[in-house]
Amino acid sequence: MRIDILTLFPGMFDILGGTGIFQRAAEQGLVDIGIHNIRDYSHDKHHVVDDYPYGGGAGMLLKPEPIFEAVEAVRQAVQPPSDTPVILLTPQGCPFRQADAQRLAQHSHLILLCGHYEGVDERVRQHLVTEEISIGDYVLTGGELAAMVVTDAVVRLIPGVLGSEDSPQDDSHSDGLLEYPQYTRPADYRGWPVPEILLSGNHAQIARWRRQQALARTLQRRPDLLQTAELDAKDIQYIEELKSRPDEAE
Numbered sequence: 656m657r658i659d660i661l662t663l664f665p666g667m668f669d670i671l672g673g674t675g676i677f678q679r680a681a682e683q684g685l686v687d688i689g690i691h692n693i694r695d696y697s698h699d700k701h702h703v704v705d706d707y708p709y710g711g712g713a714g715m716l717l718k719p720e721p722i723f724e725a726v727e728a729v730r731q732a733v734q735p736p737s738d739t740p741v742i743l744l745t746p747q748g749c750p751f752r753q754a755d756a757q758r759l760a761q762h763s764h765l766i767l768l769c770g771h772y773e774g775v776d777e778r779v780r781q782h783l784v785t786e787e788i789s790i791g792d793y794v795l796t797g798g799e800l801a802a803m804v805v806t807d808a809v810v811r812l813i814p815g816v817l818g819s820e821d822s823p824q825d826d827s828h829s830d831g832l833l834e835y836p837q838y839t840r841p842a843d844y845r846g847w848p849v850p851e852i853l854l855s856g857n858h859a860q861i862a863r864w865r866r867q868q869a870l871a872r873t874l875q876r877r878p879d880l881l882q883t884a885e886l887d888a889k890d891i892q893y894i895e896e897l898k899s900r901p902d903e904a905e
């Protein structure tokens with residue numbers, strides 16, 4: 656997969672290339688991340704990329720020309736498939752979820768656009784961007800951290816990037832539930848034992864226990880997720896039992 660990121664602060668992305676899993680994925684050719692400075696696409700001698708909003712108001716907006724030209728330059732250099740998403744990171748976008756990460760991981764190429772200051776000229780949204788993503792209901796100073804969040808969530812789903820290809824499937828949110836609790840050695844730490852069932856070697860019972868823990872945890876912390884989670888009849892029955900004895904939910 657190739658991911659091209661357009662930003663005014665390319666240096667912020669050094670952190671991506673230098674960490675273990677990303678570095679290995681890049682070395683193995685599983686992901687190729689291109690960072691482009693929007694400022695390189697401004698033509699005046701001061702490399703101006705922002706301007707005052709028409710109609711007045713506080714703050715500066717990113718001008719449309721350098722952003723359009725940066726995306727066009729990427730398209731010309733890489734020749735991405737025509738369905739390549741051009742994603743604007745914005746607090747006004749759709750809230751980013753695991754299902755979006757899974758959907759985006761199916762593409763061979765993504766283009767991410769980081770805003771700054773007060774945001775970007777509306778024509779970028781209207782005529783260049785194909786989707787808008789928000790990483791949460793709060794406002795950041797720029798889209799860089801948001802682009803890194805999206806990139807991280809997508810890249811770890813590319814087959815081969817994580818040690819074992821199976822591991823993302825059990826993660827929280829993958830099937831609409833939070834993950835069950837996990838323990839490693841020692842079996843007893845300061846008198847706090849690992850649940851006995853995990854030491855039993857009985858895989859069917861462990862799987863059942865984990866499923867029930869995931870259901871209980873989701874019911875307790877994020878009951879909203881149960882509306883859309885993939886549940887079978889047994890799950891629904893267990894949730895009803897939990898609701899009838901809420902004190903034992905976890």
Ligand code: SAH
Nearest residue numbers: 744745746770774789790794795797798801
């Ligand atoms: N005035 C804008 C906010 C600008 S914040 C508004 O009210 O919508 C500056 C930039 O930071 C944005 O252009 C966007 O790229 C990024 N940003 C801020 N909060 C974000 C969030 N929650 N998710 C994704 N990107 C965000």
